[in-house]
Amino acid sequence: MSIATAQQLDTADTVTLLTEHGGDLREDDLFSPYLADIDDAELCRIYEDLVVVRRIDAEATALQRQGELALWAPLLGQEAAQVGSARGIRPGDFVFGSYREHAVAYLRGVDPTLILRFWRGSTHSGWNPYDINMTTPAIVIGSQMLQAVGYAMGIMRDAKRDDSIHDIAVTYFGDGATSQGGFSEALGFAASSHAPVVFFCQNNQYAISAPVGIQTSVPIVQRASGFGMRGIRVDGNDVLAVLAVTRYAAERARSGDGPTLIEAVTYRMGPHTTSDDPTRYRDADELALWKTRDPIDRLLRTLEYRGLATDEMLAAVDAKADAVAAEVRKGCLETVEPRPESIFDHVYSEPHSLIEEERAEFLDYHRGGAE
Amino acid sequence: MSIATAQQLDTADTVTLLTEHGGDLREDDLFSPYLADIDDAELCRIYEDLVVVRRIDAEATALQRQGELALWAPLLGQEAAQVGSARGIRPGDFVFGSYREHAVAYLRGVDPTLILRFWRGSTHSGWNPYDINMTTPAIVIGSQMLQAVGYAMGIMRDAKRDDSIHDIAVTYFGDGATSQGGFSEALGFAASSHAPVVFFCQNNQYAISAPVGIQTSVPIVQRASGFGMRGIRVDGNDVLAVLAVTRYAAERARSGDGPTLIEAVTYRMGPHTTSDDPTRYRDADELALWKTRDPIDRLLRTLEYRGLATDEMLAAVDAKADAVAAEVRKGCLETVEPRPESIFDHVYSEPHSLIEEERAEFLDYHRGGAE
Amino acid sequence: MAKALNAGLRRSLDDDDRVMLMGEDIGRLGGVFRVTDQLQAEFGADRVVDTPLAESGIIGTAIGLAMRGYRPVCEIQFDGFIYPAFDQIVSQLAKIHTRTEGAVTVPLTIRVPYGGGIGAVEHHSESPEAYFAHTAGLRVVTCSNPDDAFGMIQQAIRSDDPVLFFEPKRRYWDRADVDLDAAPTVGLYDARVVIAGSDLTVVAYGPMVATALAAAKEAASEGTSIEVIDLRSLSPIDFDTIDRSVAKTGRLVVVHEASVFLGIGAEIAARISERCFFQLEAPVLRVGGYATPYPPSKVEQYYLPDVDRVLDAIDRSLAVE
Amino acid sequence: MAKALNAGLRRSLDDDDRVMLMGEDIGRLGGVFRVTDQLQAEFGADRVVDTPLAESGIIGTAIGLAMRGYRPVCEIQFDGFIYPAFDQIVSQLAKIHTRTEGAVTVPLTIRVPYGGGIGAVEHHSESPEAYFAHTAGLRVVTCSNPDDAFGMIQQAIRSDDPVLFFEPKRRYWDRADVDLDAAPTVGLYDARVVIAGSDLTVVAYGPMVATALAAAKEAASEGTSIEVIDLRSLSPIDFDTIDRSVAKTGRLVVVHEASVFLGIGAEIAARISERCFFQLEAPVLRVGGYATPYPPSKVEQYYLPDVDRVLDAIDRSLAVE
């Protein structure tokens, strides 16, 4: 199996709005209008989001190193892809994520300490999906996209009875996930049903050690056209381009124009998870190159150009990040661990004879042992 | 789920070489050269193939009606797609079919009576795949394409050690099968490994009762480009176009240019199987329209134009068809049924304690019963 | 039985407009066994949906629909075609309620025509129930007669837990007068003593209940009194009903089409051998498929348990003193 | 043990150039557990292949490679990720030899790190062996120690039948001096009596053998003599070895991590209860996972059988008079 070269960021048809080396936003006929409401204040809030989610991520990595978490999947480098897209959708929309979308969950309003419960090993979820309209981590690669399409089909049905309904479903997944049959089936079902769903691929160049060239020799976005679906490739380290593109795709879905596949080209600057050692499979040079494309620096240069990057602003952002990080750490250390017998709690929603029997034996055994 | 309209035969980019209403072959810069060796005699032999395989098919349907077969999946209407493609590849190539490629098996030289053994219920296979380099029926939709890709990867490896090897793998499947994740995975693995494999889709417009518009709203051939793969749509009722296109794709694979997806647009003129009642889901008009596009008539018109359709030739072809049909019928009626204990024969290739035990009990029980 | 299922599905569609049917060929065609005949015409293509040909896609999207509040009933066209959906069933459907600590319920019913005996080609005669019964988070039931078919399918659809609903396809053509106004009198997860007896207990389910009854009848004619239990639910299993019977008869034969090795009978034999250790007068015997793939139909009668094989096991059990 | 497997794979690659390894991250990275460490560097990217991320694709293409004459060894990265390949394994891999009446062999080995106890997140601690053991046409084996790991992986690769090779991931870090020149002395499908005893037999496999041995040791210190059998092969199961032991001890406890309900223990309990009906002094007891999904790691110790639970079962068995 030959490994094609990794996809290039600078493909001509990649949407980008933040200039790479400072200066103001690029104008784009199609996408700029989607940023009409992004004034200076909003730009600063976006910057804050980027910094805060990176800080949460760093704190979680630290907690893992200290043994407080069993594992952590860092989003370092993917902040713009996640913040931009999360800001491009609405609270009523439903997100089917994978396992790395901590920033999306945070922006959808989850208590950030809940995000860590999963990685600590205290739960398989962390939050109630209906509280923030977002699923908890989906670990089996390729499993969540079909569910998103089904949910979107449900929205379509609801909308037939109530024309005030314009929700959509959004699903996140990685470049590796695009090889799974479930992904293609999801594109097929979405295209043939015209369901209001946005497929958001974070192409961070790697599936653990596998460079994206192992999955595909052409840009992932191209997959869409095979199903007659709209596809857009966007610079995933450009938070504003991601925001605009997501809003565009979401609006298409909302107004009945069907699904869109977005490929956000970004880079996983950290390890796959805290168990991973990326030096075994990638060069220092590559990482160094992508550090020059850091999504936070990228926005910062525009803030600087506009004179918004005042010491005051930057200090306030740092303070906010510190506060959230402290909250996350505190929440983690205060985690109330599940009771042993919780194993039996929610296997079924209705009584089940075997579960009752095993639970009784379990309690008996452990009570017996304690006496 | 909305049902898009069935794909039209007359899409501009569909390869067709036989004219529709008589006359000689159309010239095509790319594909006509692949027919350079098809002289009048060969044209007559192709015609004979079409008639013979239709006749085998009719005989099998008759045998099913008489209770000699449990089931039969007629190829009526798809003769050109199968004969054209089967003639476009070589004996050393390996075919991974679905369950309707009776004509392909016949042309690869299987004793035609063996084809029926499967449908009679006497075996799960019928022939030794290595005898004709073609698998026996694959019933689980979408399962055989990945195997074809793997086989082709094996060829690539072999060819590295022996540069006289230019075999390819060819896989057949229907329009319905393109919805299965396994199909997309196969395209993905083939594209990323550059394996010498030809994907041959017989789009016969239906997956049992489901019109192709339920599977996709764009031509199936388009799927290829999503994987960076060559795709060709061909008039599947035009045996010469199918032959040329198959040779083209096979040559690409043979010379290291990678996989191709061929979509042969045809029509299943009969029921899905002898258990099916197509009047429940499709209009008489549609069938009538496709009857005007009958693949045998289509070639016949060109034979007539060239003065080849002599009474003598037609009679000889009929005689041949009669002979093969008689042979098939005789073979079917003479089928030697499997011994009861054959159940245990080939579960494993090496001794297995549980099988030995159960076989012994089985023989004991049935011997006991007989006494 | 196919008609009874059709009536049960119609009733469910009528009772609750969140119920919807999904599957290959279930709409216009009414399903290859006509179980959904006319339902698309009656309820519309939005509630009786012809899906693309992808089982994983069917179950995956149905899970999403369930999360949005719908109650999908998915048809898998034949037993052997459920495996492409295995991941969605085993890693998603079965686990979502546990994963979310009860926040998300997935009231999905998967209808699976199963079993052999109809002269079908490969992959059309499988008995995959043990895979699902071994999977925590799923419920697995199967009907053996038209009455149960009508009642149980409605109960399954009303359940908030995912239910695998296995339909014995060789019994689809069995006829009976089903009272369409009767509410089910038995719980979905209860076994039923079909005929009482005192010498030996036969436990069967789905297609094999009729076989067990025929064997019992024949045994009766020779003076042996067999108690036949229709298991109905394979997960959970109603062991209390089996226990009670074995306490009385002291002998047990379990019958199913699936391979004996790790089939449902293994769990029953294991558990009853434990629970009734001192009541059992003979070892629990199992009659079932062999440890081979389902054979070609010309020899399927040698693979499938039949009345004679059940009687043989009964004799062997009774021979133990 | 990971090192022993690595050595066994290296040996297999050396011995037979039709052997090739396929899987996610097995090449450059050497596998997430480093079982294939350095093998790509040594044997090249053609024989140690980093595949796209699709388990069904891996097994499906491996079947094709096997049909072309290769002997692929596929790694499934974690137990919980085998289900996308279920259809290819159960409907294809398992059936091809039977389907073709012996014309086609598919000498494929599927390596599956399995089981819990390593503090992992969801889907990384599954014990899916019973699904495959119930599937006719497959062979299922599992190693419990580095010595067996080294020998058994080579035997599995040499087998012309498809073999599911389960590796107990919590034992990957177990160390032992493995004699890399010793040929295996036991057949791949033979169980092994690890320690002899007279009062009670414990059957375990994979990760639970160490647990059973620890329990036996503790029981010995209290004067109870336990015979511990390492099953090694789960399909077929070497019942003769178990029989012989139970004939001697009269008591049997089976231990595994998978759910007890329809786990491997069900078949053992069912069969031994039948075969040793008159020798058994107490019912066969099973110690295993509960009928629940594998729980979050903070409570996994309550799910997993441990020395105490095995001892408890031993006590309960011995208490039966």
Ligand SMILES: Cc1ncc(C[n+]2csc(CCOP(=O)(O)OP(=O)(O)O)c2C)c(N)n1
């Ligand atoms: C079905 C399945 N196979 C394998 C794995 C193991 N695994 C976890 S993450 C991963 C790579 C995923 O890559 P990608 O989709 O690009 O997402 P990323 O981690 O880069 O965000 C793999 C192989 C899995 N979780 N699920």
Ligand SMILES: Cc1ncc(C[n+]2csc(CCOP(=O)(O)OP(=O)(O)O)c2C)c(N)n1
């Ligand atoms: C996985 C699977 N699902 C369902 C079926 C039942 N089935 C048999 S043929 C068929 C339709 C196939 O349509 P297509 O791929 O277009 O092939 P055609 O029959 O038209 O040649 C279906 C749904 C099957 N065989 N396998």
Ligand SMILES: [Mg+2]
């Ligand atoms: Mg990635």
Ligand SMILES: [Mg+2]
């Ligand atoms: Mg078709």
